[in-house]
Amino acid sequence: MLSLADIDALWLTFKVASLATTILLLLGTPLAWWLVRTQFRGKSICNALVALPLVLPPSVLGFYLLVLMGPRGLVGKLTTELGMGTLPFTFAGLVVASVLYSLPFVVQPLQTAFTAIGDAPLEAAATLRASPLDTFFTVVLPLSRSGFLTAAILGFTHTVGEFGVVLMVGGNIPEKTRVVSVQIYNHVEAMEYGQAHGLAGVLLVFSFLVLLLLYSTLKTNPVSPLK
Amino acid sequence: MTEIIAQFKLDYGTFKLDVDLRLPSSGITVLFGHSGSGKTTLLRCIAGLQHAPQGFLSINGNLWQDSDNKLFLPTHKRSLGYVFQEANLFAHLTVLDNLAYGLKRIIQKPNTEKFNQIIELLGIEHLMERMPERLSGGERQRVAIARALVLNPDVLLMDEPLASLDSQRKQEILPFLTRLHGELNIPVLYVTHSQQEVAQLADYLVLLANGNVQAAGLLSDTLSRLDLPQAQDRQAASVWHVTVIEHEAAYRLTRVAFAGGELSLPAIDAALGISLRIQIYARDVSITLEVAKATSILNVLPATITNIVDDEDGQSVVRLQVGNSPLLAHITRKSAQLLALKTGMKVYVQIKGTSILN
Numbered sequence: 001m002l003s004l005a006d007i008d009a010l011w012l013t014f015k016v017a018s019l020a021t022t023i024l025l026l027l028g029t030p031l032a033w034w035l036v037r038t039q040f041r042g043k044s045i046c047n048a049l050v051a052l053p054l055v056l057p058p059s060v061l062g063f064y065l066l067v068l069m070g071p072r073g074l075v076g077k078l079t080t081e082l083g084m085g086t087l088p089f090t091f092a093g094l095v096v097a098s099v100l101y102s103l104p105f106v107v108q109p110l111q112t113a114f115t116a117i118g119d120a121p122l123e124a125a126a127t128l129r130a131s132p133l134d135t136f137f138t139v140v141l142p143l144s145r146s147g148f149l150t151a152a153i154l155g156f157t158h159t160v161g162e163f164g165v166v167l168m169v170g171g172n173i174p175e176k177t178r179v180v181s182v183q184i185y186n187h188v189e190a191m192e193y194g195q196a197h198g199l200a201g202v203l204l205v206f207s208f209l210v211l212l213l214l215y216s217t218l219k220t221n222p223v224s225p226l227k
Numbered sequence: 228m229t230e231i232i233a234q235f236k237l238d239y240g241t242f243k244l245d246v247d248l249r250l251p252s253s254g255i256t257v258l259f260g261h262s263g264s265g266k267t268t269l270l271r272c273i274a275g276l277q278h279a280p281q282g283f284l285s286i287n288g289n290l291w292q293d294s295d296n297k298l299f300l301p302t303h304k305r306s307l308g309y310v311f312q313e314a315n316l317f318a319h320l321t322v323l324d325n326l327a328y329g330l331k332r333i334i335q336k337p338n339t340e341k342f343n344q345i346i347e348l349l350g351i352e353h354l355m356e357r358m359p360e361r362l363s364g365g366e367r368q369r370v371a372i373a374r375a376l377v378l379n380p381d382v383l384l385m386d387e388p389l390a391s392l393d394s395q396r397k398q399e400i401l402p403f404l405t406r407l408h409g410e411l412n413i414p415v416l417y418v419t420h421s422q423q424e425v426a427q428l429a430d431y432l433v434l435l436a437n438g439n440v441q442a443a444g445l446l447s448d449t450l451s452r453l454d455l456p457q458a459q460d461r462q463a464a465s466v467w468h469v470t471v472i473e474h475e476a477a478y479r480l481t482r483v484a485f486a487g488g489e490l491s492l493p494a495i496d497a498a499l500g501i502s503l504r505i506q507i508y509a510r511d512v513s514i515t516l517e518v519a520k521a522t523s524i525l526n527v528l529p530a531t532i533t534n535i536v537d538d539e540d541g542q543s544v545v546r547l548q549v550g551n552s553p554l555l556a557h558i559t560r561k562s563a564q565l566l567a568l569k570t571g572m573k574v575y576v577q578i579k580g581t582s583i584l585n
Contacts, residue, residue, distance in 0.1 A: 120315050123276050126302035127309035128329030128374070134303075138328075142319040 001198050008175050009183035010202065016091070016179060017159040020098035024106040024155045025148070027099070032110035033136070054104045062168025065097050069169070089171045094179070097169040098159045106155040113147020114140065146218055153214045157207055231256075231382065231414065235272045236281035237438075244268050244279065244438040252287050252382075254430035255408055255415040257446075259422075265438035266418045270384050273416065274309050275302040286381050303332075308375025308413075310385040314367035316359040322370050323355040329378045342377050348410060349373045349403055365396035369403065376411065383415045389424065404428055405585045426466050426506050427584045451546050451553035453536045458544050458555055463509040465554045466584070471501045480525075487550010491525045492581055504584040511579040512556035514545065516566055518575055526578040530554065532570055535563065543568070547576060 002010075035046060053061055068075045069087040076086045087093030117140060125135040141148075163181040170177030172186070180199055187196035231250040237243065244265045250256050258266040271277040273284060275291065278299060284292040286307075291300045316325050326346075330337045346352050349369040359367060368388055375383060388404075389397045405428065408415070417428060425432060425446070432449040434441040434457070442449050446466055450457060457463060469483035469490065479494040483503065490505075497503065518527060530547040537543050543563040545556040554576060568574070 120311065120313065121317060123302075124309075124311065124315045124317070125328075126276070127274060127307060128378070129303050129332035130328070131301075131303050134332070139317060139319075143317075 002202075003195065005174060005178075006183060006195065006199055009178050009180045009199070012091075012175060012177075013160055013179040013181075016094050016098055017156050019095050020102060020159045021106070021152055021156045023095070023099050024102060025152060028103065028106040028110055028151065028155075032107045033114055033140070035107070036111055036114040050107050051104050053101050058101065058162065058164025059168055061101060062097065062165040065093075065100065065165070065169050069093060069096070088169055089173060089177060091176055094166060094170040094177050097165045098162060101162055101165045102155045102158045105158045106151040109147050109150040109154060110144065113144035113150075116147075117143050149217060150214060153210055157210055160203070161207070230287070231416075232283065232285045233269070233273055234281075234283040235269065235279040237268070237272065237277075237279040242268075242438060244272070246435075246438075246440050248433065248440060248443060250414075250416070250433070250443075251431050252414045253412065255404075255417055255428050256431040256433060257425050257429035258416060258418045258433045258435060259420065259425050259429075260435035261420055263437075264435040266420075266435045267386055268438075269435065270386050270416060270418050273382075274307055274384055275300060275305055276309075289381065306378075306381040308378055308380040308383040310368075310371050310375050310383070310388045312387045312390050314359070314364075314371040316362075316367055316370060316374070318359055320359075321355065322351065322357050322359070322362070325359065325370060326374050326377055329374060333378055335379065337377070338379070341379065344410075345373050345376045348406060363396070364392050365399045368392060368396075368400060372400075372403070372407075376407070376413070380413060383413050385415060385417045387418050387420070389419070389421070401427060402585070422460075422462055426464060427504070447553055451555050453534050453544055453546050458509075458536075458546070459538050459542075461510070463544070463555055463557065464506045465509070465552070467505050467507065467552050469503050469505055471495060471497050471499050471503065473499070485550070485552055487548075487552045488528050490528075490578070490581070492583070495583060505581045506584050507554065507578055507581050509544065509555040509557040511581075512554060513577045513579070514547075514556055514558060514562075514566065514568065515575045515577060519577070522577065524577045524579060526581075528576050528578070530574055530576045532568060532572045532574060534570055535568060537563075547574070549576065 031050070035043065035050070066088050067073050069079070070076045071080065071086050079085065079087055087096060121139050121143065122135055125139045130138065161181065163185070166177065166179055166182055170179070172178055172182055180203055184196050184199050187199065230252050232248070233250065234247045236245050242263070242265070246269055258269060260266045268277060272279045272282060281294050282292045283294065289306070290298060291305050292298060317328065320328065349372060351366065351369050351373060354362060354366060354370065362370065372388065389400060392400065408428070419425065429446045431444070432446045433443040434449065434455060442452060442455055449455070451465055452458060467485045469485045471481060472484050472489070473482035474494065475482065480491050481493070481495040483490050483492055492505070495503070528549050530549045532545055533548050534546040535543055537560055541560050543558050543560045545558060545563070545568065547554045547556060556576060
């Protein structure tokens with residue numbers, strides 16, 4: 001069935017997706033909150049930038065990242081200065097690319113959840129002596145549980161499913177950047193349809209189960225917006 | 228300095244707020260006005276939920292805003308309680324946790340005895356473990372009131388707390404509000420557009436229109452000011468504070484005393500010495516020049532006319548002084564002319580009906 005190389009690819013995919021999702025939740029939460037609350041005039045520009053990976057061909061995103069993070073790119077020069085070398089074709093580069101690629105899948109569900117909460121609970125918390133930060137942790141986070149669940153699952157599964165960006169930025173290096181989608185491509189290229197079937201099947205079942213979990217949880221535990 | 232000073236200037240283009248108020252630091256002050264009069268905006272400025280660019284706000288000597296000195300205390304640092312139009316409870320917390328939310332965040336040590344007193348006063352002891360979604364509208368609003376009160380704030384701000392409830396639920400909560408008044412010594416600023424709530428709750432009345440203060444003063448004084456549209460309204464009424472002095476069981480009547488005399492009212496189920504608020508509609512008051520010897524009306528009192536204004540509908544609005552209590556009467560202009568009523572005249576008022584407010 002699955003070869004050792006397949007298992008390696010699965011494990012690597014899991015690591016990339018977990019790390020990218022964690023980073024996305026940490027960065028995406030304040031970003032989404034800011035986008036919902038700000039009166040900043042350039043808000044639409046920020047929204048458009050966040051949504052860009054939704055419509056851009058992954059290869060285009062991957063191409064720009066490759067150029068940016070390469071030895072002559074701005075980011076590449078910076079990472080070289082810092083003694084980190086360049087990011088393309090490394091595990092770190094793969095994670096950075098995944099974070100950008102999956103950004104809208106995390107930020108948008110959070111924006112929806114934060115918007116649904118509205119001003120009322122925030123004002124109530126303020127009149128009950130809670131500072132804005134306190135309110136965020138004790139009122140906003142618990143009230144947007146379903147938004148976080150959606151964001152985490154979509155972010156994770158979308159990262160698992162990426163291909164174009166990975167190929168451009170990560171390449172095809174066993175145990176370092178060879179994730180499942182690339183491994184399946186390799187199998188098909190080598191006419192190993194049986195192997196491809198095994199991995200593709202794992203991915204299909206996994207994705208379906210995760211989405212099933214998401215929708216059944218949201219259906220039975222809708223977090224009702226407070227009114 | 229035990230008073231509330233509130234000065235705000237705010238300009239939203241279509242809406243302007245410009246108020247300069249000194250309010251008593253005890254009892255219930257009602258901010259009354261129609262929608263768009265600025266009453267809720269004023270309350271939100273006092274709470275700091277809205278930031279008026281120009282403002283000065285001092286609550287019993289504590290400065291909350293002074294824009295000249297760039298001082299603006301954020302809402303969470305103000306010792307206030309706020310009851311919203313919708314109860315606005317936290318949906319993810321039980322009733323008890325909703326009540327505890329603010330308590331955990333005040334420096335003052337929570338007083339268990341007072342906490343229990345408030346829970347009992349509002350009749351929510353049995354709801355502690357419930358989630359807000361499983362409460363009725365009236366219960367939710369009572370929890371919201373308790374949640375604000377347990378903080379023992381310097382001032383309680385209430386923004387039309389009854390507006391979202393049907394009349395039955397209103398009647399369920401109003402008694403709690405009047406009891407609050409008697410049992411807790413927290414000044415209340417209460418926003419409403421309901422004349423009924425004004426009559427029932429207000430000690431001090433602020434009338435707002437188009438973002439300006441039309442009048443501010445003690446309830447009985449403000450209600451009887453003839454220069455205000457309230458006095459000409461068909462529902463115009465005077466509110467008196469009375470004390471029960473005698474029950475005439477045989478006649479099913481109760482005698483009460485007010486500042487300036489006594490009245491007979493339909494029997495009231497209240498002990499002697501209890502204070503009550505009664506409302507006398509201006510249309511239920513008639514005027515005679517002499518004491519009518521033969522009349523079925525029990526309450527005939529000597530009074531002095533202090534002002535008369537004619538409206539456009541053939542009606543004269545007469546302001547009288549009965550002892551120390553102001554009283555409004557609506558009579559026809561024809562009667563006013565036949566009796567040759569003038570300011571300063573001594574007359575008698577006949578009161579055909581009264582209603583008890585609490």
